[in-house]
Amino acid sequence: MTAKRLGWAVAAMGVLLACIYLFLYAPIFYVIYTSFAADIVWPFPPAFSMAAYGDLFTSSLYGDALRNSLVLGLGSALLSTVLATGGAIGVLRHRSRWRGLALGLFLTPLFVADLLIGISTLAFNARVLDLPGNMYSAIAANAIPGTSFAFLIILAQLVRYDWAMDDAAMVFGAGPVRCFIEITLPTIWPCLLGAFLIGFILAFNNLEISFYNLGAIPTLPSVAWGSLRFGLGPELFALAAMVNFIVFAIFGVMYLLMRYKIVRFGYRETL
């Protein structure tokens, strides 16, 4: 193998990698680019304008939708994180021959289509509870796949946690609740926050589950979906760009927090 041929191979791999990233991110960047364009139908050559954002902020519909989406996202993320934390700790701490089953049952909702979760919660609300669509059931229904995702994230981090630390706290007089608040939580909170943020993004962006449960109550995805009937408005591009920005910002904050946390406390890897 000559150095020259190796150089070609590296270059080819580089091009392939660039193509994969292009495939992943081109649609997102196209939306962001277009949202700043003066003409959204054919935004070339570039001519920039903030008109789309003006339209977005003057419309009251989007304000309501944003508020609803935030409530939905936060509520569902909180519920998912609490359930998943309990589940992950239970699966890790209690040796049982049913452990594998318990773990599997926490993950299977991931493989159920959102559409089916939406329809079945709608049917349950209507037939059994005799309730119309409402925010509470939307939060609960979004927390179904959210819990599974959060469970995966928390479990992956928590396997590194040294439970002997809790043993130590208990010997020194801490009951189970005290022990969780004083010892476990301060160490594992970054992964709970990670799970919370992922849960938030999932519920915030969700269309199918929320749509079935909320009916006429608008969320950002349902408004975007509904406005397709009137054609692609420029404010839709602005909305998509904003949502992307929020999601990226959350990931950025998450990364920085985890990073900061690891620098400051860390797992006991120095020993």
Added chain:
Amino acid sequence: MRNAGTCQQFVKAGTSVPDAVLKLQAIVKRFGTVTAVDRIDLTIERGEFFALLGPSGSGKTTMLRIIAGLERPDEGGVFIGDRDVTALPPYARHVGMVFQNFLLFPHKTAAENIVFPLRMQRLGRAERDERLAWAMSLMRLGGLEDRYPNELSGGQQQRVALARGLISRPALLLLDEPLANLDRELRSEMEVEIRRYQKELELPFIYVTHNQEEALTMSDRIAVMHNGAFEQIGAKTEIYTNPATAFVAGFVGHSNRFEGKLVEISGGLARMAWQGDAMLVPVPRDPRPGGAILFAIKFEDLEIARAPDGVDRTGRNRLAGTLRDVIFKGQTANYIVALGDGSEITISSAPRGLDLRMSEPVIVHWPVARGATFHV
């Protein structure tokens, strides 16, 4: 005795220094089909330094966890003072513990780690600060209050762990291989310190270790554990000089082992047939003439001389061999001798005045009553 004053204060200030007696009654613990602890009875006296010595998997850590309440025994009872604590969770038992790897809370400073037990007891701030100052000075940790565990050296972490174990004035302190992760020099330093704290505080320590030197250095009494049961329990000198079983003889101290056959018993000694030779050895328990026996004798109980030296050695066993190697260790040297059958034995003695050369014929000899014999 720089700490004598603070120590007095410790004893006086305690509302009640508990009677500090631990009793285990017929403790059994099984994990699946494995019996980790097999009907153990144990009484720990006040002020005693007790070592649980055994190889890994012998059940010693499980026993410690049962005492702490981190495991529930399947059978039997645990009593601390006159309280039956068998059904109590760890946080209601009031014992102190020093863990392997120290297990300091990584997000708390040294001082926060040390006062943790007091905070759990909801002790007033003034008293808390007073005891913290006491523990910091006892453990010579002054100035390290605000350091996080990962900013402390191994020895400092060890002392923080000890301070945390002692600060609540527990009924007894459990130590689970606390020196296993320290380097050799620090370990021998800490051995002396831990023993000094124990003697000053007059608090019973139960010290789990697989390291016989640690057990011998620090403790008053040792239980040698094997397969979930006590092989022998007694004063450390007793364990060392009079091993009750072949396992103890092999595990405590460094011994040469000879496997032979018990021929007969006469005059309070047993005659053992070994490699066509005969040795006079102590009589094993429940002697069965004709049975296979194991004779174990410590390195330092053997003596070595240049052969032939013409000295009368009646009342001694003698083995002829050639010197293979001398391992100089400073205070002592280990002489490795190859016997006629090709096996090697080791003799440990002061290196001075014995200018033996390699491959020189030597005689290994020892008084007939030395060593210990067991049926196998």
